Amino acid sequence: MIYTKLPHTELEVSKICLGTMTWGRQNTEIEGHEQMDYAFEQGINFFDTAELYPIPPHPDRFADTEKIIGTWFKKTGNRDKIILASKIAGKAEFTKFIRTTGFRRESLIEAVNGSLERLQTDYIDLYQLHWPERATNYFGQRGYTHDRSDFWEDNIHQVLETLRDLVDEGKIRHVGLSNETPWGTMRFLEESKVHKSLPRMITIQNPYSLLNRLFEVGLSEISIREKIGLLAYSPLGFGVLSGKYLGGLKPANGRITLFPNYKRYSSSNSEKATQMYFDLAKENELSLTQMALAFVNSRPFITSNIIGATSMEQLKENIGSINITLGEDIIEEINKIHELFPNPAP
Template identity: 80%
Template sequence: MKYTRLPNTSIRVSKICLGTMTWGRQNSEEEGHEQMDYAFEQGVNFFDTAELYPVPAKKELYAVTEEIIGTWFKKTGNRDKIVLASKITGPADFTKFIRTTGFSKDSIITAVEGSLKRLQTDYIDLYQLHWPERNTNYFGQRGYNTSMPDFWEDNIHQVLETLRDLVQEGKIRHVGLSNETPWGAMRFLEEAKVHQNLPRMLTIQNPYSLLNRLFEVGLSEISIREKIGLLPYSPLGFGVLSGKYLGGQKPRKGRITLFPNYNRYSGENAMAATQKYFDLAQSHGLSLAQMALAFVNTRTFVTSNIIGATTMEQLKENIDSINVELSGEVLEGIESIHNATPNPAP
């Protein structure tokens, strides 16, 4: 395993982060524990979860993933060996069953306390805002729709004050963003610069893959200059970049087969680009999944690559991507395909 550090801290994290959003829906507790056991044995010390997981969100399964992680901590006693990240749910129609979501003081405190209880821990290493409260372009929306009604009032200072108090209480150690835009990232960073008693966002968890490199437009410069590290999610585009959906295949337990509305990575242009990436990987003796993950691992703005899997075979292949070195010829081939079909998935 290779390691890096959470920006502006001494916290050492594996370059591969274990994503958990299928546990409790596509994976059982036993399978989640097996994944954590294996990942830990391979040197993965960074786990990412959220109160919303598993997804798709469902009232009856709310926060089951955190509970599965909590029982693993209790069983193994490995809490102090893991850097643990979780998230507070943002407002949306599909989250109304959770509570009055949003980032009010009471909402943040309630969310943190609930996560701590389920995770069977007294602190969370990295606590993230899962998506913005304001209307903006996240979850597959390419552009900012100015015609959308937006009742958000700037409360960023208040949000950071609440997070600061939780840091001071020892319930969270550091804070981060997710599904955020360049404006949002800079707004949080500038608030912490002006008011130095407020916590600084260390990371931003956004989509990034061969099919969606939109992070490179605007946010990558912010990431490098402001030292806010990317934690890329969906580096395999919901499994599309494993190649298993090519040729119209619909694997029975595949995520897109089970949940057809999760189609942001499986449109016509994305599938055409995927075929080209598949052919490139094959011509160099690589699996498409490992080439796609190894590419993400090489990006200078990436702190840790969030991989996920529903089978142990997938998990082993994904973690092993850390040992794959891409040649200059492969990287040139990737850029050629990207230039011909840039960002086919939003």
């Protein structure tokens, strides 16, 4: 395994992070424990979860993923060997069953305390804001269209104050963003620069893959210059970049088969690009999965690549990508395909 440091900390994390959002829906508790056992054996010490998981969210399964991680910690005693990340759900129609969502002081405190109880731990190493409170271009939107009905008032100072208090109490150690834009990222960073007592955002968890390289447009420079590391999620685009949906196939347990409304990576241009990436991988005696993950692993702004799996076979292949180095010739060919089909999945 390869390790990096969480920016501005001494915490070393595996370059492959274990994603968990299927546990409690597509995976049982036993399967979740098996995945954690194997990942830990392979040197993965970084787990990412959220109070909203499993996905798709449902009141009857609320926070079941955190509970599964909690029972594994209790069973194995490995809590002190894992760097644990979780998230508070943002404001949305599909999160109203959780609480009056958003990042008000009482919401943040309630969310952190709930996660600590379910995870059976006294602290969370990295606590993230799952998506912005304001109306902006997250979750599948390429561009920003201003919503005049959005009456969001800038509360970033107050959010950081609450997070500071939670850090001071020892309940969380560090803070990060997720599904954030360049404006939002810089706004948080500038606030903590001006007000030195406020915690600094050290990571940003956004989508990044061969089908979605939008992070490179504005956020990659911010990431490198400001040292806010990318935790890349959906590096296989809901499994599309395994190639298993090519030719109109619908594997029985595939995420898009089970949840057809998750079509962010299923456009016609996404399929054309995926076929070209598949062919390129085959020419180089790689699986598409290996090539897609190795590409993400190689980017200079990546702190960790969040992989997920519903089977042990998938998990082993995904983790194994850390041992693959792509040559400059393959990178060049990848970039040629990207020029033909730039970011087909926003």
